[in-house]
Amino acid sequence: MSPTTYLADSAQAVLTAILAAGQRVVAPVEQAGLLAFAHVEQAEQAQLIGQTRASAKELAFPRTQRLFGYRFGNPGVELLPGEEPPAPTVLFGVRPCDAAGLAILDGVFGAEPADAPYLARRARITVVGLSCDQPQAHCACTAVGLSPTATDGSDLLLTPLAEGVLVEVLTARGAALVDLLGEALRPGAADKAEVTARAEAAMAPRALPAGLADGLAAAFGEAAWADAAARCLGCGTCAFVCPTCHCFDVVDESNLRGGQRLRVWDACQFGLFTLHASGHNPRADQAARYRQRALHKFSYYPRAHGRPMCVGCGRCVNACPAGMDIFEVAATAAAGQG
Amino acid sequence: MSTETLLTPSAPDTATWKPRLVAFVCNWCTYTGADLAGTSRTEYPANVRIVRLPCSGRIDPHFIIRAFEQGADGVLVSGCHPGDCHYTAGNYHARRKFMVLHALAEFLGIEPERLQFSWVSAAEGRKWADVVSDVVAGLLRVGPVQPTWGGAGELPVRSLSEPPRPVPEPLDVVGELRATAQRWLSDCRVDVFVGYGQGSLPGRLRPAFITSPDEVDQLVWNEHAVNNLATYLTRGLVKRHGRVGLLVKSCDARAVVGLLQERQIEREQVTLLGVPCIGVEVDGALAPKCHTCDSAWPALVDEVLSAEVPLTPVDGEGLAAEIAWVEKMSPAQRRAWWQAQFDRCLRCYACRAVCPLCYCSQCIADQSRPQWVSKSSDGRGNLAWNLVRAFHLAGRCVGCGECTRVCPSNIRLDLLNAKLAQVVRDEFGYVAGGDPDLPPPLTTYLLEDHEEFIR
Incomplete structure (x- = not known):
């Protein structure tokens, strides 16, 4: 069944209608010279061109999240709940790559045992995707089976066309949002194939080699990883800007008054990530850590789920302090095996 | 309740608020002085919580940050007068450290009243009482620390850099660069040469590790050579390869000086090739550091690439x-x-x-x-x-x-x-x-x- 579609004047007009309907909205805004997802109250605040520096995952999977807390009382200890999830929010202007990232996180955190703190936040988010018409040099969504107008993970997808914007209703949550928007949307259909083709043509040709998952797995023992990872300095930038990286650490923080257990983002490129209490570190060097990153994304995950754990947003390539390119490294490593 | 407020006391009721002052004091002078104030029955505000350490030299800025983090309204640091340190020079070292910390705190907008320093000897019970009274009075003036920062209204916005400047055409040194790297590798003067290679994105360069004279054609040089390659010296490079040849701009060479000074590398482990640099590009414009850079020529190098370097006056405030x-x-x-x-x-x-x-x-x-x-x-x-x-x-x-x-x-x-x-x-x-x-x-x-x- 093809999705219900509507037409609207512009993405901005749809945002205005969403705000007018009293919805809490998070959208890309310019902050300190970069685009970031932030709360907006007026449609003009949103910046709907370009890619945000960090992905949209933070709204569902915050950098720091309290799982529970406690306070020493008299008598006894008072147990405090985990964080209260934010009010229902429309996440507006999410690029198809980022929306697909949320879909991947949904699978990871939704699998048994389900992750309640993530799902509590996620259940309150309606994703309004916005197709990409100006891909950047680091964009690679087509290499991982997506496209600049892909629908994965969006509840609604807006695609700007010459005559206005096409609104695809993809889920019941999307339909519920459409019901609030009244006359801003008018039933209608349009073909987005041309826009898709034009955006894809504007992208730098990047492709992942066939059989990458198996090739990488076979390359596990190769000494070449040390060369491949030589530049990597072991920071967490790639993981923290990634829409699909979801590793976290659980830390306890406490003092005389009480304490809290927090979940905070973690990254496989940190030496601390796999350090055992004994002092042993099974991933003793950056080569082993970088290999883990490449294999998790392009071998372990695809073997289990049939698609790479990468949505091709290219942020990791763009933001890497040392110019690491995971597509390049993965392809080289797998080819070296062949 | 956010993750940062659970561990700190709830927002104080200004009517009943009493400042909490944490004092980090040395065992020999100030603590004894405070004890003297007590045994002399000298009255002073009870708002102070004293933490005794062996020496003011042991008072790490972390302690002070932690005290604020845990809800202190002010911190007082106190030790022996200059010349009286029981470990000879602990308080002299502390003095330098606190000079810097004091300036940093002020730059970050922590009111001076909240971070105070004093010298109080074992005989100065009276001075201790006066200092505490005075610091507490200061805290009463500035009021409680807000549990979360903010509330300053609309923040000033300014496009912070000086007007962006164009990046000059890079000097043409690639030929000599490759020839030098090739010579060093062929002569076994170095086991690896670290320079810049083409990045995977258009217009980007990235670190390149060349181990064979046949690979030197990978080396390039232009205004995108931003990385400070000296970083790699302490990241296992020497251990992995042995003797390192390193391409350095004048700013990078300064980092090598720092590593030598702090004994992190031995001079003979690294052979430095200086590249004359008239500016690199960050975010489409001349990097801010280059506005005030007064030397195209790196110091300390073993060899340097030759080039006609145009005179560019340093006129920016940066x-x-x-x-x-x-x-x-x-x-x-x-x-x-x-x-x-x-x-x-x-x-x-x-x-x-x-x-x-x-x-x-x-x-x-x-x-x-x-x-x-x-x-x-x-x-x-x-x-x-x-x-x-x-x-x-x-x-x-x-x-x-x-x-x-x-x-x-x-x-x-x-x-x-x-x-x-x-x-x-x-x-x-x-x-x-x-x-x-x-x-x-x-x-x-x-x-x-x-x-x-x-x-």
Whole structure:
């Protein structure tokens, strides 16, 4: 069944209608010279061109999240709940790559045992995707089976066309949002194939080699990883800007008054990530850590789920302090095996 | 309730609020002086909680950050008078450290009333009582610390850099660069040559590690050669390859000086090839550090590439203008401005990873027992991390600007670093990255160091 579609004047007009309907909205805004997802109250605040520096995952999977807390009382200890999830929010202007990232996180955190703190936040988010018409040099969504107008993970997808914007209703949550928007949307259909083709043509040709998952797995023992990872300095930038990286650490923080257990983002490129209490570190060097990153994304995950754990947003390539390119490294490593 | 407020006392009721003052004091003088005040029945405010340490030299800035984090309204640091240290020079070292910390705190908008220093001897029970009374009176004036920062109203916005300047055409040195690298590798003078190669994105360069004379054609040089390659010296490069040949710009060479000075590398492990540089590009314009760079020619190098270097006068104020702009704000505005910066911190530690002078095998931010720096990426944890990072680089940062270039959240780390470099230059007459034989300024002291800020 093809999705219900509507037409609207512009993405901005749809945002205005969403705000007018009293919805809490998070959208890309310019902050300190970069685009970031932030709360907006007026449609003009949103910046709907370009890619945000960090992905949209933070709204569902915050950098720091309290799982529970406690306070020493008299008598006894008072147990405090985990964080209260934010009010229902429309996440507006999410690029198809980022929306697909949320879909991947949904699978990871939704699998048994389900992750309640993530799902509590996620259940309150309606994703309004916005197709990409100006891909950047680091964009690679087509290499991982997506496209600049892909629908994965969006509840609604807006695609700007010459005559206005096409609104695809993809889920019941999307339909519920459409019901609030009244006359801003008018039933209608349009073909987005041309826009898709034009955006894809504007992208730098990047492709992942066939059989990458198996090739990488076979390359596990190769000494070449040390060369491949030589530049990597072991920071967490790639993981923290990634829409699909979801590793976290659980830390306890406490003092005389009480304490809290927090979940905070973690990254496989940190030496601390796999350090055992004994002092042993099974991933003793950056080569082993970088290999883990490449294999998790392009071998372990695809073997289990049939698609790479990468949505091709290219942020990791763009933001890497040392110019690491995971597509390049993965392809080289797998080819070296062949 | 956010993750940062649970552990701190709830917002105080201003009517019943009493300032909480934490005093870090040395065992021999101030603590004994405080004891004397007690045994002499001298009255002074009961708001002070004393933490006794062996020496003021042992009072680490972390203690002070922690005290604020845990809800102190003010911190008093006190030790023996100069000349009276029971370990000879602990208080002289402390004095330098606190001079820098004092300036940093002020730059971040922490009111001077909240961070006070004094010398109180064992005989000065009366002075102890007076100092505490005075500091508490100061805290009453400035009021409670707000549990979360902010409330300063609309923050001033300014496009912070000086007007962007175009990047000059890079010097043509590639041929000589490749020939030199080839010669060094063929002559077995070095086992690896580290320079720049083409990146995978258009217009980007990235570090290249060349181990064979046949590979030197991978080496390139242009205005995108931003990375400070000296960082790799302490990241296993020497261990993996042996003797390293390193391409350095003048700013990179300063970092090598720092590593030599701190005995992190031996001079003979590294052969330096200097490249004359007239500016690199960051975000489409001349990098801010290049505005005030006064030397195209790196120091300390073993060989240098030849080029006609046009004379470019240093006419910009660079970061000094921006520092002055930050200092013009009120303390509350400044604090809110910095808090907005730090709030964006993801704790990816890219700043640490690229810093040539951040070479600790275990960073204090990674320690969990005791956990000095909260891992939470919230106001509390981010403030602690950014303060610790800046302070640890005081008098050591060579201003290569890499931390700021790589920060995925555009946090103005360069301003913190430059402010501390200013303090170190003005107070100790020291500029980092100059002379490998000078001791770093915070490992030494002068009897006549300034102490106007100490009571």
